[in-house]
Amino acid sequence: MRNGWADGPAYVTQCPIQPGGAYTYRFKIENQEGTLWWHAHSSWLRATVYGALIIFPKHSAYPFLKPHREFPVLLGEWWNQNPLDVIRQALKTGAAPNSSDAFTINGQPGDLYNCSTKGTTVFPVSSGETILLRLINAAMITELFFSIADHKMTVVAADASYTKPFTTSVILLGPGQTTDILIQTNQPAGRYYLAAQAYNSAPPGTAFDNTTTPAILSYSNSPISSPPKPAVLPAFNDTATAIAFLASIKSRRPVKVPAPVDERLFFTVGLGLSNCPPGRTCAGPNNTRLTASMNNYSFVLPKGLSLLQAAQSKVPGVFTTDFPATPPVKFDYTGNVSPNLYQPVRATKLYPLKYGSVVQIVMQGTNISAAEEHPMHIHGYEFYVLASGMGNFDAKRDTAKFNLVDPPRRNTVEVPVLGWAVIRFVADNPGVWFVHCHIESHLTWGLAMAFLVENGVGKLQSTIPPPLDLPKC
Incomplete structure (x- = not known):
């Protein structure tokens, strides 16, 4: 509040930090708690310069079932070339930039890609637990569907605001959005995929990254050799599911909407x-x-x-x-x-x-x-x-x-x-x-x-x- 100097977008609230330079962002957290994120805001540097920014409750507990464990889940994009070169080439030609070559979860593409059989994020859990997952879409150009094999998800917050809880089998996140979900580890001990893939609303024929990034929800004592159960995701162009999910998000309690409009x-x-x-x-x-x-x-x-x-x-x-x-x-x-x-x-x-x-x-x-x-x-x-x-x-x-x-x-x-x-x-x-x-x-x-x-x-x-x-x- 009142401190655009800690906001960050280049040439909007500050000049960019120069190579070899330094700048300390100083700000006060006021009346906010939940999942946010930080990222670079100059050209396409945020393709890799980003992370979770989690504000925990100061005095009281969460307004939902206390989780046994919680994990940030950052969804990102990966290019096989320098992302700055990707946008420079697009600006030079006037065309759309190349789509990403892979998606990532916490920096790892996951074992569905041939190149990364060992690069898979694993979330260890035990049976009978409540798990809080803090989902963040840090992708550059892609909205993403997210799902977990055999586990229902209860949405409890979005963009660092608590929501009326509702249960769903799929989450939609646009770039920059966050969603907090609770899951119950009530399935047979095993390994279950968490997965994200594109929601593409552009006209037919528009190129996009049509790959899927997985991570693994691994119950304790599960054999490492057991194949993870697959997650079910909507079709890439399932606009009806996207609209239905967004319509389900409401504030946790009645609010005083500002009025009258000026x-x-x-x-x-x-x-x-x-x-x-x-x-x-x-x-x-x-x-x-x-x-x-x-x-x-x-x-x-x-x-x-x-x-x-x-x-x-x-x-x-x-x-x-x-x-x-x-x-x-x-x-x-x-x-x-x-x-x-x-x-x-x-x-x-x-x-x-x-x-x-x-x-x-x-x-x-x-x-x-x-x-x-x-x-x-x-x-x-x-x-x-x-x-x-x-x-x-x-x-x-x-x-x-x-x-x-x-x-x-x-x-x-x-x-x-x-x-x-x-x-x-x-x-x-x-x-x-x-x-x-x-x-x-x-x-x-x-x-x-x-x-x-x-x-x-x-x-x-x-x-x-x-x-x-x-x-x-």
């Missing part, structure tokens, strides 16, 4: 195409380059100074504060979109918010060039997900669907393919806060914007001064 924002989120530079050949459709945008603006990071530094020091010319509250051009967002709307405008535009204002955002997916699900993340905030649905959002029809009793509190919301999601929060954290798709290629292409939340009254409602060791550009 800022009603409507953001289109989606992909697009841009013209190939003169004299160049590009690998996108019809000699174009792939791009992405929000409200027809493709976000451009500044150079030489972060947005937060520029805002604090009132440096002109770094950004403007005229990001549109609604799309500049209204169209059939999920229908047949005219090619005239494919090309966004590149700009560095922020949207200003008054301190304490209640903000409601409709995130509307589009069918520009290609429709896809978008996990949208807001830095510096948690928000209530009031509703989501398919097609174009219609305020007259869809407002009646809002859950104003026990909506889930998240920091990353899934905007469904050819659909929409509505979130609400109070702008009580001053500073510059990045809003972006957590599919890293979409962020690289410009699917982002930022809020400039003004200071309130007095020191306790204002951004703290920058630390002395803030990295220089």
